[in-house]
Amino acid sequence: MQLLLDTHTLIWMGTQPGRFSSSTTVLLEDESNVVYASIISLWELAIKISIGKLDMGNNWLQDIQHFMRENAIDSMPIKPQHCDLITNLPLHHRDPFDRMLIAQAQYENLALVTADKSIHQYDIEVIW
Numbered sequence: 014m015q016l017l018l019d020t021h022t023l024i025w026m027g028t029q030p031g032r033f034s035s036s037t038t039v040l041l042e043d044e045s046n047v048v049y050a051s052i053i054s055l056w057e058l059a060i061k062i063s064i065g066k067l068d069m070g071n072n073w074l075q076d077i078q079h080f081m082r083e084n085a086i087d088s089m090p091i092k093p094q095h096c097d098l099i100t101n102l103p104l105h106h107r108d109p110f111d112r113m114l115i116a117q118a119q120y121e122n123l124a125l126v127t128a129d130k131s132i133h134q135y136d137i138e139v140i141w
Contacts, residue, residue: 015047016040016140017089017118019127020054020110027080037126037140049089050081051117057110094120105134 018026025032026041033041040046055077061067070076081088091113098116106112106129115135118125124138133139 014040014043014045015049015121015123017049017051017114017121017123017125018054018086019114019125019129019132020057021128022126023050023054023077023086024058026084026086027077032128034141040140041126044085048084048086049123050086051089051114052091053110053113053117089117089121089123091117092120102135106131 022033030038041048055074058067058069058073058077062069062073080086095113095116098120099112102112102115106115111129111132114125114127115132115137117123118137119135124140125132126140128141
């Protein structure tokens with residue numbers, strides 16, 4: 014199975030792993046599954062840090078990249094096809110970062126790991 018982490022789930026993996034259901038924890042820890050974090054999540058974190066909504070320390074990028082390496086989390090780049098797919102997504106969700114994650118999950122056929130209930134309205138597999 015291939016999983017894409019929502020930004021909050023990437024953070025929770027490192028700080029609050031108890032927030033996940035036991036079945037989600039099993040999926041995230043199963044080495045046969047491929048787990049991705051999107052570059053869009055790093056962009057979202059950078060913006061939230063820059064406007065003071067989030068404090069992850071001065072070395073946040075190095076820390077998160079180290080965490081991703083240690084936990085075998087691959088980076089998901091943003092492709093032009095992901096951007097194109099957004100133009101056809103219904104406006105159930107207006108957050109641009111989440112819309113990109115939804116488009117990536119659809120285009121790449123990934124299950125999105127998220128606690129965001131509004132994402133269930135899209136034609137993607139949601140894991141929580």
